[in-house]
Amino acid sequence: MNFNNISMAQQTLxxxxxxxxxxxxxxxxxVWxxxxxxxxxxxxxxxxDEFEPEVGFKTQFNVHHDGRDYLHIWKVVEVIPLKKISYEWRLxxxxxxxxxxxxxxxxxxxTKLKLTHEKLETFKPAIYPDMARENFVAGWSHFIDTALKEFLEK
Known part of the structure; x- marks a missing residue:
């Protein structure tokens, strides 16, 4: 990516x-x-309980982690079968x-999988430390590098 034509604020995001x-x-x-x-x-x-790879599909589910409950709310926003899926991720x-x-x-x-989780700053990690970027890095590293790899290659 060429950073020369974008602002410092955009680069930070x-x-x-x-x-x-x-x-x-x-x-x-x-993999799909x-x-x-x-x-x-x-x-x-x-x-x-349910998940459909269809634009507009909404679901929610609870994740209990480190003694806390995190109600996840997802909305599928883009699907290109066998190529790409995107969803809004709220808590x-x-x-x-x-x-x-x-x-x-x-x-x-x-198959090469590229995962991008963006707009994490909207979770206000300075106020909510459990929403810090490094926590997402650790979670995604576990899911993609360990759990999914083991599931697919067993």
Missing amino acids: ISEAVVLEQTFNASVEK KAITNRDDMAQWYFNM WEYPGNSLLTMELEADGDK
Whole structure:
């Protein structure tokens, strides 16, 4: 990305995004199913009553972590089957609305996944330390580098 034509404020917001890439020994179809099928997602990600990879679909589910409950509220905003899914990500008791995007790219018989979680600053981490960027980095690293990899390659 060329930073020469954007303001320092924009650069700061871009640098706040969490971006992770991982290549899996699995087909695009298998990875797509793992990130969009509720039953598969429950095995490596979050367990929710329902999830549909359809624009406009909304869901909410609770995550209990470190003695606290975090009610997640998602709204699917973009779907390109086998390539990309994006959803707004909010938390009930916190300000803000972030955007999570997972993009897939075939690499022979492997699949490259790029995860981008942006607008984290809207969660006001200076006021709510559990919403700090490093917590999202740690969580996504676990999900993508460990849990999803193990699920796909077992």
